[in-house]
Amino acid sequence: MKEPPRWYPAAVSLGAIMVALVLGGILIAFAGGDPFRSYAHIAKASFGNLGVLSDTIVKATPILLTSLACSIAFRMKLWNIGAEGQFIMGAFGAGAIVLTPILPADTSPWIFIPVMMLAGILMGAIWGFFPGFLKARFNVNEIISTLMMNYIAISWVNFFIFAVWTEGGFQMSPKFPENAWLPRLLDYAKTIPIFSGLTTHLGLLIGIVAAIVLWIVIYRSRWGYEIRLIGDNPRAAQYAGINITRNTVLVMMLSGALAGLGGMSEITGMVHRLQTTPLAAGYGFTGIIVAWLAKLNPLVAILVSILFGALLLAGREIQPSGVPKMIQGIILVCLIASDFLMRYRVRIVRAGEEA
Amino acid sequence: MQAIINILQAGVASGTVLLFATVGELFAERSGVLNLGVEGMMLIGAMSGYSVALATGNPWLGVLVAMLAAGLLSQIHAFIAITLQADQVVSGLALTFLGAGISLVLGEGLSKAGTVSLLPSASIPLLSQIPFLGPIFFKEQSYLVYIGYLFVPMAWYYINRTRPGMHLRAVGEYPAAADALGINVYRLRYLYVFIGGVLAGLAGATISLAVSPGWFSEMTTGGQGWIAVGLVIFAQWDPFRAAVGSYAFGALRRLILDIQGPTMLLGMRNPFYYNPYWGFFLQMLPYAFTIIVLVIGSREAVRKRLGAPAALGNPYIRGERGL
DSSP states (O other), X not given: OXXXXXXXXXXHHHHHHHHHHHHHHHHHHHTTOOHHHHHHHHHHHHHSXXXXXXXXXXXXXXXXXXXXXXXXXXXXXXXXXXXXXXXXHHHHHHHHHHHTTSSOTTOOXXXXXXXXXXXXXXXXXXXXXXXXXXXXXXOOOHXXXXXXXXXXXXXXXXXXXXXXXXXXXBSSOOOOOGGGSOOBXXXXXXXXXXXXXXXXXXXXXXXHHHHHXXXXXHHHSHXXXXXXXXXXXXXXXXXXXXOHHHHHHHHHHHHHHHHHHHHHHHIIIIIOSOOHHHHSSSHHXXXXXXHHHTTTOHHHHHHHHHHHHHHHHHHTTSSSTTHHHHHHXXXXXXXXXXXXXXXXXXXXXXXXXXX | OHHHHHHHHHHHHHHHHHHHHHHHHHHHHHTTOOOTTHHHHHHHHHHHHHHHHHHHSOHHHHHXXXXXXXXXXXXXXXXXXXXXXXXXHHHHHHHHHHHHHHHHHHTTTGGGSOOOOOOOEEOOTTGGGSTTHHHHHHSSEEHHHHHHHHHHHHHHHHHHHSHHHHHHHHXXXXXXXXXXXXXXXXXXXXXXXXXXXXXXXXXXXXXXXXXXXXXXXXXXXXXXXXXXXXXXXHTTTOHHHHHHHHHXXXXXXXXXXXXXXXXXXXXXXXXXXXXXXXXXXXXHHHHHHHHHHHHHHHHHHHHTTXXXXXXXXXXXXXXXXXX
């Protein structure tokens, strides 16, 4: 049988999204909303002009990094559902640099930002290490352990913002000094006027560079080949002498590091203070869906993240408020169901033609 | 002493939630289907049960609808996992997203909707007079708690001593052999995924109509569906061990809530009362314990060569070699 044409998987995914949007529309109507208005609103409120497009990209940045985190882990069939917690711990690590304070508030951004990046990566990697180690050493199911680590991460950060770094008893830390902010487009509005008011920040660039590096690692490096082999056929990988135990720990740490970098980018580029509500907004979970929709390809994930950034951005104003979450769920259901079409392709056979 | 009894009594009620969800997942996994959508099905159950009870004034009708709604949702997973033979992990995750999303949309505004008549509770005469254990297990407990007591031995007997139970185990261990004996593998798997969904719905309704009444969006379940999935591994697919784990976790949940209340603890100043921020570390405990319990369960499974049903997570494709 012929290989399916290159466009076929993309067409199936697109079809799955279409079906999901129709199903979502029916449910919105059932809940008393107007599906056409909701969807039109999503499109207008996220791509309508340069300002909202920038907001969409800001929303897409954390999703991109968490989806990369999921892509690398899922590639090895390690089900890291804990990107959410690793993301939050990354933000905590970056925040700790400012709030402890490890670096004084007047540090140059050229030192501040790299140190915060390292701290975010480190905390995320630590949060990925535990489930990876438990999986490798004791065969502990990583789906459940990573998920439990999410709840622990939220409580951990809550403790610090309530008890240690609270600003006047509120559930948040003081604002970071501007030296510790990622540069944003609007910072250059004086020289390039069109950038005024645009909050797109350096995190986007960090995410794109990470995506490209990850693509090279997965598809062009020896290590990436090992990871893919373990994912596709662990037994063959073992016979080939690949160390599965070590790779389990390493991939979980890399996955956590990417999510942690996402948390660092979000807190230094967008939130500018340590606070759980805007951080624990489900980016880790959206990352799972984006990774799956992008077929675990880091470069495709860039595009898909922007679509989901739009959905989340516009979704804030839609009533009922659970709609974006529900649509994400329906999309994932349709996607996984459509995998069936990948394995058993429908072929049209004309009469008289050999089947 | 009375304080300990109160905590354990509330812990049993709270553990009943986990009990239903865990045993439900246990049934699905015994048939060879891993359903990670427990959290989503529980949310659907909690939301639909509460809203039906609110609309009709009849909590039992709420429980019934909760069970049906969650059972219906589980069939999406069954279709994807059994008929389309897709990856059960991703499908289960999708079900959790879907269940959470639908219950958030349909449950919009429900939290402010007013009071609802809850499931009745009762004391068992004589049994509740037993010192210590009586008040914990048999005094002023919800009817659902008593249903839970009866349910565990029945589930064990069904799985291990009856003919349909043997078919259930066969389908999960060696579906090809079961098929050769004329057992309809697909139909049985659909059935037990449905039963798992129904029980998860019951667990959800147990929360929203008895244990901690109300609809608090995703906080209603707060990850208990995932703890249930973890408990199945700890329980090594045995209902009695599932019950022990569920009640222990229920008691832990209550302990965390109640320990922060009193000013004095065991004759000392209660450190959790005077340092309320320590509460955040207490909140981590159920999740940390789930991981610990998983380590214990996984190690034991390796040591005793016990473990998951052999065909767990694998779709059955008729005519293919192997499991």
